[in-house]
Structure formats: C-alpha cells, structure tokens
Amino acid sequence: MKRLAASLVGALGLLATQAMAQPITYYIQSEPYELITNATACPVGVCKAYAPGQRLAGTITFFGPLDPDLNVQTDDVGAMIDDFQLSDGQNTYTLLNSGIPDPNMVINFANVSTDASGVITAFEFKFDKTNGAPFNIATMPSNDLQARVATIYFTSIYPAVSVDNNARCLTRATVSNAPTNTPGAGCIQTTVGPAEGASQAQANAVTMSLTPPSPPAPVPTMSEWAMILLGVLLAGGAAVNLHRRRQTV
Template sequence: MVAAKPGGRTMKQLIGCAVAALSLWATQAAAAGPVVYYVQSAPYTSTIDPTACPVGVCKTYASGQRLSGTITFFGSLDPDLNVQTDDVGHMIDDFQLSDGQNTYTLLNAGIPDPDMVINFANVSTDANGVITAFEFKFDKTNGAPFNVSAVPSNDVQARVATIYFTSVHPAVSVDNNARCLTRHTVSNAPTNTPGAGCLQTTVTPAEGASQAQASAVTMSLTPPSPPAPVPTLSEWAMILLGVLLAGGAALNLHRRRQTA
C-alpha cells in the first residue's frame, strides 16, 4: 500500500472529486437546457362563425375544441419577473400550438418563420424562475406587405390569425382570418419584421372571420392529463347492446326461477 504524500490526495479522493465535478456539470447543463411548458385551455364556450368567405381561408371553430400545445424556452427564466412589465419573447426557442383549426409553429425547418409573430410574451416567475402568471399573443400573418385597412377589405395581406391567452384575468381568445386594424411600428418577432404584429383586429363574420373563446387556461412544466375519451356512436351502440343482452339474460333467469 502506498501512503499518500503529505498534502496530497489518494486515488480514491481524486476519483471522488472527479465524480462530484461531473455531477455538478451535469446539473448545470440540465439547468441550462431548454425548458418546455405545456399550454392547455378549457374547451371553448363561445364561438363566432363566418357567414361568408370573400377572402382568405375561412374556418369554423366548434364548442369543445381548445387551445393546446407547448412553448419551449432556451433555458430557465430569471426569477421574480413581473407579468406587467417583463417580456420574455426573446427567450422563446419555439412553440407548437393548436387552436383546433390552425397550427402555430415558430420554427420552419429550424428557421424562424417570418410570417409568425410573437406580439408579446409577458410572465411572472417565482424565486426559481418558474412561471406563475402569463399573458401571450401570437399572430399568424399572410406575409408582407402587412397592410392595414379601416374599412372592409378584400386584401388578404390585411388578414391575420391570432392566439391570445392569459392567466391574469383568465381568458383565451383565438381568431381566424380576422382583419387587422392597427399594427406595431416594429415587431418583436424573431425576424424583427417591421409592422408585422397586429395590435387590434376586427372579427366580422360577413368578411369570413371567426373566433372562439374560453374562460381558463393553464401553463405548466408537466403535461396535462388527457381529456376523458367520449364514446363514438359505434361504441355507444356496443354499450347499449351489452346492456340489452345483460337485461335479457337476467329476465330469462327470472322466468326460469318462476317456472321451477
């Protein structure tokens, strides 16, 4: 056995230090990695349907559909942010959101989509940087030039699909083929497209626009529980058939006992 030199370290101590260093590095690397939040709203309780479709792609929302998907940040957010003042749009790496009719994806083949706009992404966080309150608005445009018209317009460039959701006064509102009335001077989209973000829209059914709203939305680090499946017509038929067969068998048994 070789004695350790004074002030030196044994091989076991060196291995222990190496393991501790690797563990610390792994913890820091995990903390610095992407952070995914899961978004899910309550089912829509209010919808507005288009009554005509003069321009754009017209779609109809259904009660029971909902907003759902994920928002991925580059890493952990700063602690103690305030939803009233702190925008974390620059920290969003990607998002995959569906409003039941439209899919919103920030990255297209790994490149930020210039037609997708992060209007604002305000959050509050706790001491660990975990989101506790939020307010987001994403726009899906038809590309430049980003026209604005104050009167009914057949210009498809003035149309936009939007997602707005917040926990501040819990609400969700999604628009399809709405007409933009007011735009940003400069957008905070990843591509910094001037004027792309829509500040105010009008949803006019005769212009082909539609809307859906819900009264609650969650944003969590854990995936939401899947909604309970609703039986299809064929499944209801099988359930009814099973009940009838069971009832018939019970009735037949009862008659046999009476005649015995």
C-alpha cells in the first residue's frame, strides 16, 4: 500500500512538473495606427508604407510560467521567450525560422510585471531586425544597410506602440538579451527620416492577454442583388420626382 501511495505521489509530481513546463502564449494587439509618417523617397534599403487600419498583432510564447511578482522596471524575461510571431502590417517578426534562430532578429528588452500567479500585468518590449553583424557608427556610413533596421516597440506603461521600417540606427546595444544573438546587434536608438526611406507608425493602446482578441467587427457589405435593387429604387425615385416637376410646370 505504501508503495502504491508513493507511486501515486510520484506520478502526480511528474504531471505537475510537466504542466509547469508547458509553453504559455500571450496574444498582442494594438489599436489601429493613429500617426503615420511614410517615406517620401527611397535612396537605400527596403522602403515600405504603413496604411490606416493596420496595427501591431501577434503572439509571444514563453517556455513556461513566469515567476510571480516581477517588476517591469527591473525584470527582463527575454531568456524565457521560446518564440514570437508579430506583424506590424508591413514586416513579420519571428525569433525562429523553421525552428532555427533568425540571426537578424534581436530582442532588445522584454520587461514585465507579474501578479502572484505569474500572469503578466504590465509590459515593455522592443525587437528589431538587423542585417547581421553589429553596426559601428564610427566606421560605417549611415546609408550602409547594416545601419538600417525595422523595429517594434510596445508597452502598457504609457501605453504606446511605435513601429519603424528602414530606420537608421544611431546606437547599438552593448549586450543583447536574446541568448542566440550576437551581443551588440540590437539597436537602441534610431532616427526616422522620410527622405532617407524610413517610415514610422504609432498607436496609443496595446493589449497583451492569455485570451485571443476578438476579431474586428466585419464591415457590412451589400450583395450584388441588393446593389441592383438599390439602383432600381434610386432610378424609380428620380423618375417620380421628374414626373412631379413636369406636372407642376
């Protein structure tokens, strides 16, 4: 009997450990962009234009539950990120490509606050796409492709969202939080020059939740028959109005 009880306890402990190790996915979605500044020329790099109605959306998956009572001001969980799939409407960001870490993707920082259960209550993230080796502003010209980055920054603190495409990197980080990336690859300061081919979009609100966001409400559209009926009614109304005018003349 004691052996059976010990086996049951061991099995329950194993199940609890496996449950604790299960990946956890958070869903990110911002409001549509409210401020958009697009490139006015494209002298270098890959130029893209943001559009009204686009937004930041996607997922971040952690290896397992986060520690409780973390503080967004001091606690970085970049090493806990298993993968992310984010889109700013023009660029797709993912840590892994077919299971292999993307060498051009950098987690600049991933700070969160959590409650007593380890659930995120506040957050501040910044990712960027680089062109490989760290950029050295002292030795490389600003139009070098390694100086050009696409970045996403979002936080619940303000709240705010800012996404850049083909921005010029001014300052590189000395250490990258992503364990698979080259230290110093992350860009911590950019400048967005529309005449240089850079674009930027901003939103004033963003959510990060364990529950998938509700899809946007579909815009009602009229079927072809409804369009034909509307056209007939309008034509009929115009004919009646014309007939009344003739009678009053």
